[in-house]
Structure formats: C-alpha cells, structure tokens
Amino acid sequence: MTQAIRIDIDNQDWISGLRSFLATVMEKTEIEAMLVPTRLAVKNRIMPTLVSDPGRLNEADPLSPAFPINGAQQLARLTRLPAGGKLAAVLRPCEIRAFNELVKLNQGKRDDMVIIGLDCPGALSNSDFRAFADQHETPDAATRTFCTAVFSGETDHEALAFTSACQACNHPIPDGADIAVELFGSDPTNGLTARALTKTGEGVLTHLDLPPAEAAPAKRKTIIAAKLEQRKQYREQMFTAVAEATDSIQGLSTYLADCVNCYNCRAACPVCYCTTCVFTTDTFRHEPFQYLQWARRKGGVKMPTDTLFFHLTRMAHISTACVGCGQCTNACPNDIPLSDLFTLVARHTQGAFDYDAGLDLSQRPPMCGFKEDEYGEVVGME
Amino acid sequence: MDPFEPAIIAFVCNWCTYTAADLAGTSRLSYPQNVRLIRVMCTGMVDPQYVIKAFLEGADGVLISGCHPGDCHYINGNFKARRRVKLLKEILPRFGIDNRRLRLTWIGASDGIQFAGIMGDLVAQTRELGPALPDLQMVI
Numbered sequence: 350m351t352q353a354i355r356i357d358i359d360n361q362d363w364i365s366g367l368r369s370f371l372a373t374v375m376e377k378t379e380i381e382a383m384l385v386p387t388r389l390a391v392k393n394r395i396m397p398t399l400v401s402d403p404g405r406l407n408e409a410d411p412l413s414p415a416f417p418i419n420g421a422q423q424l425a426r427l428t429r430l431p432a433g434g435k436l437a438a439v440l441r442p443c444e445i446r447a448f449n450e451l452v453k454l455n456q457g458k459r460d461d462m463v464i465i466g467l468d469c470p471g472a473l474s475n476s477d478f479r480a481f482a483d484q485h486e487t488p489d490a491a492t493r494t495f496c497t498a499v500f501s502g503e504t505d506h507e508a509l510a511f512t513s514a515c516q517a518c519n520h521p522i523p524d525g526a527d528i529a530v531e532l533f534g535s536d537p538t539n540g541l542t543a544r545a546l547t548k549t550g551e552g553v554l555t556h557l558d559l560p561p562a563e564a565a566p567a568k569r570k571t572i573i574a575a576k577l578e579q580r581k582q583y584r585e586q587m588f589t590a591v592a593e594a595t596d597s598i599q600g601l602s603t604y605l606a607d608c609v610n611c612y613n614c615r616a617a618c619p620v621c622y623c624t625t626c627v628f629t630t631d632t633f634r635h636e637p638f639q640y641l642q643w644a645r646r647k648g649g650v651k652m653p654t655d656t657l658f659f660h661l662t663r664m665a666h667i668s669t670a671c672v673g674c675g676q677c678t679n680a681c682p683n684d685i686p687l688s689d690l691f692t693l694v695a696r697h698t699q700g701a702f703d704y705d706a707g708l709d710l711s712q713r714p715p716m717c718g719f720k721e722d723e724y725g726e727v728v729g730m731e
Numbered sequence: 732m733d734p735f736e737p738a739i740i741a742f743v744c745n746w747c748t749y750t751a752a753d754l755a756g757t758s759r760l761s762y763p764q765n766v767r768l769i770r771v772m773c774t775g776m777v778d779p780q781y782v783i784k785a786f787l788e789g790a791d792g793v794l795i796s797g798c799h800p801g802d803c804h805y806i807n808g809n810f811k812a813r814r815r816v817k818l819l820k821e822i823l824p825r826f827g828i829d830n831r832r833l834r835l836t837w838i839g840a841s842d843g844i845q846f847a848g849i850m851g852d853l854v855a856q857t858r859e860l861g862p863a864l865p866d867l868q869m870v871i
C-alpha cells in the first residue's frame with residue numbers, strides 16, 4: 350500500500366499540478382464524480398461543482414481564497430442516500446469538520462467516498478474575494494497571486510485580509526481527510542506531497558502510479574507551529590473582546606443591534622441542518638394582539654421581534670457542533686461578526702462536554718447521549 | 732416602591748413533579764405564588780429554547796423539575812434534560828444571566844412536602860438575586 354506520493358509541479362504552477370493530480374485520481378480509481386471548487390464558465394467566480402468529466406478538472410481551483418459557502422452542506426446532499434457511484438470531494442479542513450458533524454447527525458455518509466483535503470492558509474470573505482478576483486484578468490491569475498503571497502514564505506499579506514474566523518482557526522491541517530495534500534512548507538521544485546490518512550486514502554494512492562513522496566520538508570513543522578501560535582494569540586484577543594462586549598443581555602443586544610432577522614447566518618451555517626427551522630414556522634407568526642401586548646409591557650417592541658431569541662436558540666442548538674468556519678459572518682448582510690461570538694460560545698459549550706466538533710468521528714455529539722452518573726453539579730438547589 | 736417579587740417559570744413533568752405539586756395542594760401545603768407551573772409530559776421535552784424564551788419574556792428564574800434518576804416514565808428523559816441544563820449553564824452566564832437563576836431538581840410524585848419547600852427556597856434565592864434583566868428598556 351502506498352502511504353504518500355509526490356505531485357510534480359512545473360514552474361511554480363501549483364494549480365496546474367493539482368489539477369492533473371485530481372484528474373489522475375478520477376481516471377485511475379473508480380470515482381464517478383468529484384465535488385471540487387471550480388471556476389464558473391460565466392464569471393470570474395468559484396463555486397463547488399460536481400464534476401463527472403475529468404477533462405473539466407482543468408477548471409477546478411481548490412487553491413483559490415474563495416469560500417462562498419461551506420461545502421459540507423452540499424456534500425451532505427450528495428451522500429445522504431447512495432448516489433449510485435463512488436464520489437470524491439476536495440474540501441477545506443473546516444468543511445471536512447462540518448461534514449463529520451453532519452455524518453454524526455445522520456445527514457450524510459462517508460461510505461463510498463474519498464475526501465481530499467488541502468492545507469488551508471485561510472479564505473477571504475465573499476466581498477473581499479470579489480474585489481480581489483476583479484483585480485485579475487482570470488481566476489487562475491488571481492489564484493497564482495494568492496499562492497505566491499501565502500506559500501512563498503513572505504509575511505506581507507496586506508492585500509489579503511483573511512476572515513476573522515480564518516485568523517482565529519486552530520485546525521488549518523485537514524486531519525479528517527482520506528488524502529491530505531501538504532502545502533505548508535512545501536518547495537514546489539520538489540513537488541507537493543499527498544499523504545493517505547485512512548485505508549480508503551491508501552487504496553486510492555496505490556492505484557495512481559505516481560512516484561513516492563520525498564521526506565516532508567523540515568520547515569513544515571515550524572511553519573505550522575508558528576501559524577498556530579499566531580492564531581492562538583488572535584483568538585484569545587478576539588474572545589476577550591467579544592466576552593467583554595456581550596457580558597449582559599444589554600451588551601448582547603448591542604452586538605446584534607444591526608440584525609434584521611434575515612436568517613442568512615442560519616442558511617449559511619453548515620451544521621444548522623433542520624429542513625424547517627422553528628423560527629420560520631407559524632409558531633413565530635404571532636397574533637397581532639401579541640405584538641401590542643409586548644409593546645405595552647415596556648412601552649415599545651423592536652420589530653422584527655425575536656432577534657435575540659433566535660441567536661440564543663441557535664447557540665443552544667448548534668454551538669456544540671460549531672466548527673468555526675465563519676460562514677455566518679460571511680453571510681451577514683449587515684456585517685455582524687457572528688462567528689466571533691458563536692466560536693466563543695462553542696469553545697465553552699464544547700469544553701464543558703470535553704468535545705471537539707468535527708475532529709473524531711467516533712465521538713458522539715454531546716446532545717445525542719448521556720450517562721446515568723454525570724454532571725451532578727447542575728442538579729439541586731446549591 | 733413595592734418590594735421586588737420575582738417571577739419564576741417552572742417546567743414540571745406530568746409524572747413526578749406535577750404530581751408532587753398536586754399532592755402539596757391536596758395536603759393543603761402552601762408555597763409562594765411567584766411560581767408559574769408549566770406541565771410538560773417529561774423534562775426530556777424541554778428544549779433549551781423554552782428556557783431562553785422564559786428569560787427573555789421576563790422570568791427572573793427558571794426551574795426544570797422531573798423524576799428521580801431511574802424513575803423517568805420515558806426511561807431516560809431526565810438524563811437528557813440534565814445535559815441540556817448543563818449546556819444552558821454554559822451559555823446563559825456569558826450574557827449576564829446568573830446560573831443560580833436556572834435550576835434542575837428531581838422531585839418524586841410522593842414528595843409533596845419537598846416540593847413546597849423547594850419552591851420556597853427558589854423564590855427566596857431569586858428574590859435575593861433581584862430582577863434578571865433590569866436594564867431592558869424594550870422587548871427585544
């Protein structure tokens with residue numbers, strides 16, 4: 350069995366090298382279709398696309414800083430029932446974690462599919478990506494500029510403002526993938542390494558007839574350690590600031606003051622999976638007299654109502670599954686930094702149950718089980 | 732100004748705590764009228780959402796009370812309730828809602844005296860804590 354292979358890169362052209370690797374995977378194994386970020390035919394934009402023709406993979410672009418949606422939701426659509434063929438998916442680490450959470454919640458399956466993960470330097474918000482892409486003639490040119498900036502070792506990324514979620518991310522390595530493509534610390538002249546992390550991954554790499562990988566570059570470890578340290582600092586500062594700003598219900602409503610109840614954050618959230626959310630049912634189509642009653646109680650009622658109720662409920666429902674992908678912030682039309690708040694709550698709720706969302710498929714979600722003898726401290730009057 | 736009277740919402744299970752409340756009544760025991768009982772079939776059906784709603788609508792304290800471990804009419808609903816209360820106790824205090832305002836107790840069907848006693852303690856404790864959201868100037 351093959352553990353790791355080398356992906357040859359010509360002329361620093363990471364993207365062409367990766368495309369031919371993905372095409373080889375599709376041609377030499379029995380994969381019917383691959384879900385991969387791909388440039389749109391109509392515009393300089395990237396969207397996850399289910400590709401069945403390996404020839405189309407020359408439009409694939411998994412290195413682009415575009416992150417329009419969390420692909421886990423789309424992959425769940427493809428895998429909730431047998432699709433009639435083996436699938437592969439190219440995902441960011443946070444997409445893999447979100448998908449793992451969905452698998453645990455029986456919304457998708459990892460059988461009969463291969464997940465290829467890439468080291469993730471971070472992504473841009475949708476508006477930042479549009480501006481970045483529009484500065485370039487083609488999406489490929491944009492991606493090449495991006496790769497040169499983030500992987501050449503230069504630290505000057507001023508033109509690239511990663512999202513807050515990415516700057517605070519402590520899992521930039523795709524540990525949950527079947528095959529991990531290692532980018533950090535790689536020297537393109539020696540090629541990139543694709544490493545199998547599971548039996549499925551080994552099976553795929555064995556069929557590829559690609560040369561075995563060189564030893565991992567020594568600087569990989571130090572680069573990752575430095576990244577994690579930098580992000581930890583950012584995260585701690587972010588958490589302190591958010592905790593201070595929201596230490597009362599008054600503070601929380603100030604934080605969420607721009608919310609217009611559009612529920613885009615919920616639609617963009619990969620782990621908020623109910624097909625019908627209670628907040629869009631008739632339960633929240635209150636009787637007109639109810640609004641009047643609320644207005645009378647304190648002299649006024651903000652409309653639309655139930656804004657805080659919605660966000661607090663989402664915290665209770667999904668914070669134990671939150672993987673910190675940042676799509677809630679990305680989706681907010683009024684620029685509320687939702688993911689800063691939700692990741693803070695998630696850290697505490699996941700910490701309380703000794704749970705790490707998306708990392709270990711065998712760990713049951715906290716709200717999906719119990720032990721008879723636990724958490725005695727929450728019972729009783731003391 | 733009138734002394735502060737806390738409003739307390741209690742989600743009580745049909746089989747144990749509600750029956751205990753009934754027993755307290757038929758035994759002519761009295762307990763403070765600040766507690767508004769909401770009968771549910773099982774504490775396992777109390778979505779965290781209900782608790783959040785109670786606080787946002789002006790409750791100063793919330794009690795969830797069901798059967799003792801092993802006595803749940805639906806086998807394990809009370810264990811599920813315990814995890815949800817644990818979850819809420821991680822979320823609500825971040826936003827200034829003191830953990831002493833949310834209680835989970837097991838009160839069996841024959842514990843009428845305990846029921847009246849716990850309601851008394853709960854009201855006294857919550858009265859001491861004061862209003863839950865004193866600064867709220869409008870319903871949000």
